[in-house]
Amino acid sequence: MTDDNRPFAIRKYDAARLRDALRKMYLIRFFEEGAEDSYMRGLIHGTMHLSIGQEASAVASCMGLTDEDKITSTHRGHGHCIAKGAEVGRMFAEFFGKEEGYCHGRGGSMHIADVTKGNLGANGIVGGGLPIAVGAGLTAKRLNTGAVAICFFGDGANNEGAFHEALNMAAIWKLPVVFICENNKYGMSTSTERSTAVKNIAERAVAYAMPGHTVDGNDFSAVAETVEAAIARARAGEGPSLIENLTYRWRGHSKSDRNRYRSKQEIDEWMARDPIQRFRKELVEHAILDESEAEKVATEARQEVEAGIEFAKSGTAPRIPDLARYVYAEENA
Amino acid sequence: MNAPAKQPDADIRELSYSEAIREAMGLALERDERVVLMGEDIGVYGGAFQVTGDLVERFGADRVMDTPISELGGAGVAVGAALTGLRPIYEFQFSDFAALAMEQIVNQAAKMRYMLGGEASVPVVFRMPAGSGTGAAAQHSQSFEAWFGHVPGLKVVQPSTPEDAKGLLLAALEDPDPVVMFEHKLLYKMKGHVPEGWYTTQIGKSAIRRHGKDVTIVASAIMVHRALAAAEKLAGEGIEAEIIDLRSVRPIDGETIIGSVRKTGRLLCVYEGVRTLGIGAEISAMIAESEAFDFLDAPVLRLGGAEAPIPYNPDLEKAAVPQIPDIEAAARRLARREV
Ligand SMILES: Cc1ncc(C[n+]2csc(CCOP(=O)(O)OP(=O)(O)O)c2C)c(N)n1
Ligand SMILES: [Mg+2]
Numbered sequence: 001m002t003d004d005n006r007p008f009a010i011r012k013y014d015a016a017r018l019r020d021a022l023r024k025m026y027l028i029r030f031f032e033e034g035a036e037d038s039y040m041r042g043l044i045h046g047t048m049h050l051s052i053g054q055e056a057s058a059v060a061s062c063m064g065l066t067d068e069d070k071i072t073s074t075h076r077g078h079g080h081c082i083a084k085g086a087e088v089g090r091m092f093a094e095f096f097g098k099e100e101g102y103c104h105g106r107g108g109s110m111h112i113a114d115v116t117k118g119n120l121g122a123n124g125i126v127g128g129g130l131p132i133a134v135g136a137g138l139t140a141k142r143l144n145t146g147a148v149a150i151c152f153f154g155d156g157a158n159n160e161g162a163f164h165e166a167l168n169m170a171a172i173w174k175l176p177v178v179f180i181c182e183n184n185k186y187g188m189s190t191s192t193e194r195s196t197a198v199k200n201i202a203e204r205a206v207a208y209a210m211p212g213h214t215v216d217g218n219d220f221s222a223v224a225e226t227v228e229a230a231i232a233r234a235r236a237g238e239g240p241s242l243i244e245n246l247t248y249r250w251r252g253h254s255k256s257d258r259n260r261y262r263s264k265q266e267i268d269e270w271m272a273r274d275p276i277q278r279f280r281k282e283l284v285e286h287a288i289l290d291e292s293e294a295e296k297v298a299t300e301a302r303q304e305v306e307a308g309i310e311f312a313k314s315g316t317a318p319r320i321p322d323l324a325r326y327v328y329a330e331e332n333a
Numbered sequence: 334m335n336a337p338a339k340q341p342d343a344d345i346r347e348l349s350y351s352e353a354i355r356e357a358m359g360l361a362l363e364r365d366e367r368v369v370l371m372g373e374d375i376g377v378y379g380g381a382f383q384v385t386g387d388l389v390e391r392f393g394a395d396r397v398m399d400t401p402i403s404e405l406g407g408a409g410v411a412v413g414a415a416l417t418g419l420r421p422i423y424e425f426q427f428s429d430f431a432a433l434a435m436e437q438i439v440n441q442a443a444k445m446r447y448m449l450g451g452e453a454s455v456p457v458v459f460r461m462p463a464g465s466g467t468g469a470a471a472q473h474s475q476s477f478e479a480w481f482g483h484v485p486g487l488k489v490v491q492p493s494t495p496e497d498a499k500g501l502l503l504a505a506l507e508d509p510d511p512v513v514m515f516e517h518k519l520l521y522k523m524k525g526h527v528p529e530g531w532y533t534t535q536i537g538k539s540a541i542r543r544h545g546k547d548v549t550i551v552a553s554a555i556m557v558h559r560a561l562a563a564a565e566k567l568a569g570e571g572i573e574a575e576i577i578d579l580r581s582v583r584p585i586d587g588e589t590i591i592g593s594v595r596k597t598g599r600l601l602c603v604y605e606g607v608r609t610l611g612i613g614a615e616i617s618a619m620i621a622e623s624e625a626f627d628f629l630d631a632p633v634l635r636l637g638g639a640e641a642p643i644p645y646n647p648d649l650e651k652a653a654v655p656q657i658p659d660i661e662a663a664a665r666r667l668a669r670r671e672v
Contacts, residue, residue: 045647046468097646108470108645124472125430126402159401160433187402189378195401261377320652324641 007221010286012228013063018288019297021063021220025055025276026301028079031088034305035078035095035109039255043313044095048109049076053218053250056275057182058083060223061150061245064231070118070136070149072129075110076182076249077122080152086114088308098315105318106326118147126187127160129153130179134166137175137240148176148234150227156187158201167208167242176234178227181244182217188253189261205242217245218275221282247275346529351384351521353495354460357502358385358422360531362392365420368506370397371411372424372460381426382462382521408434408459412442412511415457420506427473428461428515431481442511443486457512458505464517464555464605465654471642474650476606478553481513482582482615488512488536489582493557495525497580500534507533517554517605539586541593545573547668548599551590551616553579556603556655563660572668579604582612590616591625598630599667605654608637631670634663 004011009018032050039048051058058079062071065084073080081091086102094101095109102114113121120136123129133151140147157163158181170177181201185191198204205212211230215222223245230241248270252259259267280294289297325331348356361368374381376389376399389397400407404425411421425431431438442455465474482489488510492498498516505512542557543564552560557578564574575593579585594600600620602613613635620626620633636655644650666672 046470046645094645097648103645105646105649106471106642106644108468110470110472111645124470125433128472156402159403161403161405188374188381189376190374190399190401194399256381257378260379318644318646318649320648323639323644323649323652327641 006286007282008225009060009221010282010288012224015288017063018283021059022280022283022294023297023301024059024082025279026298027088027304028055028058028082029276030302030305031082031091031308032078034092034309038095038309046108047254047256049254050251051076051079051249053270053275054182054184054247055079056220056279057180057217057223057245057247060220061152061180061227063224064228065118065148065150067116067118068145068147070120070133070147072120072133072136072149072151073122074129074152074154074157075122075124075126076154077112077152078109081112081114081119081122084114084119085117086119088305089311092308092312093315096312096315097317098312099318100312100315104326127153127157127162130157130160130162130166131169133177133179134170134175137170137177138173140176141173146235148178148231150178150180152180152182154187155181155183155185155192155201156190156195158204159195167204167210167240170240171208171210174237174239176237177240178230178234179240179242180227181242182247183244184247184249186253186261191261200244202242202244208242210240210242212242212244214244214246217247218273218278220275220279345526347524348495348527349521350495350498350516350523350525351382353499353527354384354502354516355386355388356527357499359388359391361420361422361503361506362388362396364531367418367420368396368422369414369419370422370424371400371407373400373402373426375399375424380424382518384521385424404430404433405436409437409441411457412437412455415455415511416445416453420456422458422460422506424460425462428463428477429472429475431459431461431477438481438487438511438513439484443484446510447486454509455511456509458502459511459513461513461515462518463515464519465643465650466519468645468647468650470645474643476515476604476638478515478582478604479606479611482612486510487583489515490536490580491515491554491582492580493520493554493578495523495527497534497540499527500532501536501580503531504533504536508536512536515554519555534580537581537584537586539580539589540578541575541589542578543574543576545575545597547573547597548601548664549575549577549590549593549597550601550603550660550664551577551579552603553582553612554605556605559655559657560603560660562657563664566661567664567668570665572665574664579612585615585619587619587623591620591623594620594625595628598628600629600633601636601660601663601667602634603636603655603660605638607640608635609640611637613637631667632672634667634672636660636663
């Protein structure tokens, strides 16, 4: 026990890592604003799910991971992708449907992935990633790689059968998996009060004999501390954990949401708890960087996003004869 | 009637395809206390495609029920409720998510009557927004009609017009057996004449949307409209296509299709689901096995979805399913016997 009262992140990480975490949070924010803007201008089609307001959960949860560790992500997955180390240029290229994109223009926002960095992908199916993460945990255990799998999912996903089956198997086989529920109060329009029998999703951990923690998901340090401990537990062979990051999405569910299920006041209250501002203030308070350095981090992130959009615009369109490429291994060449 | 053509009568009432479905559900909720709607975000949100719209305001949250995101359980609750006296209409947010509920639809609902020797009835309706063209990529764009059509015990319909969407949904609701209705997402905004009040469209009966003597085109859902557009172009070249709107995948209307092929001697099947092992295979085989075989003047052709998941890139996505020029070219080759 030390009498160091500073937040966990400040104690645990050096200045370079903390600065990089702030950079990634800004990257997520500006990436999504850029994607939204490109969508409005008709440069991106389809739909997308923005995680603006949830940046701390994504970045802090990945602090203890290496490129060997895996994550499974969700339809709201841009933040996880950036947190796990993806380049925004290739992400934009994917959104623009270009060959340079992470999925060569076949997947788009809902399937964004960077397998080389251990991101097994966003998912169009709510709950789809849960058993897959358990599979990644099984691989890590059988092959003794020492890797862990972090499984991101939403509050809505915890009512799918896949959630319950996945947690149970991870528990009985003591697999190195950390289940992270990003509870932003709603699954589309349906509040957790209306959809979920328990108050806190972490309570469900009891049913699967694993530790459950509910944390303030907009508090970078609180998330990092809880997830780091769960990762350590998983690496030590002690099995899975369930962590619930309480957070909020500022934007609508997708591009077609009219926000009829929540109040303006609620949105404003949560916008006042901006996780990026909060983390930045903490870094300044603890003299990790000063205001002008923090501003520089933000500016550089903004520039990176702008450059990413330009990179994507100049990308190559897939060829129509390549439509069925990547369906099977033999067409992968 | 030739539904997609603009009606000249000013007093003919037009509704969109989604409004027609909503009207049918409203009539059903008014008429029969046993009817309940279930699905994800069908209440205050109005449904992902705004099909249920304001029904929750009219009938309350006890009858227009938002379920948790639990497709297997939700569909199963609808099956159990249907088995015991309710008349549930369960909306999948996208038909793709029915994959999560296959157990209850295929193993339970479809077989219950048979397994119990006719002692049980499961009058449930599953509504499925389906198809590509929205940029939603591989897990939100599929066409599963043939999958469900392969299951005895289910009935599978695919309306292409607002009038049929309402009539088939009401017929599905009156049906004592489970019915799966595929609604093409690109049709939701399409307007057309819709009669007032309660009426049903017979399940298992196709509709001839355009008469022609040179080539029969059997199309389903959005492909009906693409086939009609292609037929207009072909007419300019003196090729008269007969367009059959399949409407029902199971049971399939052999009589109408065989009758048409006997007349034209040429058959083109157009559907959005994956081409192989799909609706077109069934129709082709049906013709090969029927008296129409002797009347064939050319091989049967199928135009269907590519042997690939639906891609995100918009140009690839378009190329993945039949478009008007594809239908035009295939019908022309048939008519000129260039196959
Ligand atoms: C199996 C399945 N059911 C429904 C949907 C449609 N859908 C997409 S996201 C979503 C809400 C998910 O809520 P949650 O898990 O809380 O994640 P959030 O959107 O809040 O990040 C729904 C209903 C889907 N994609 N997959
Ligand atoms: Mg949520």
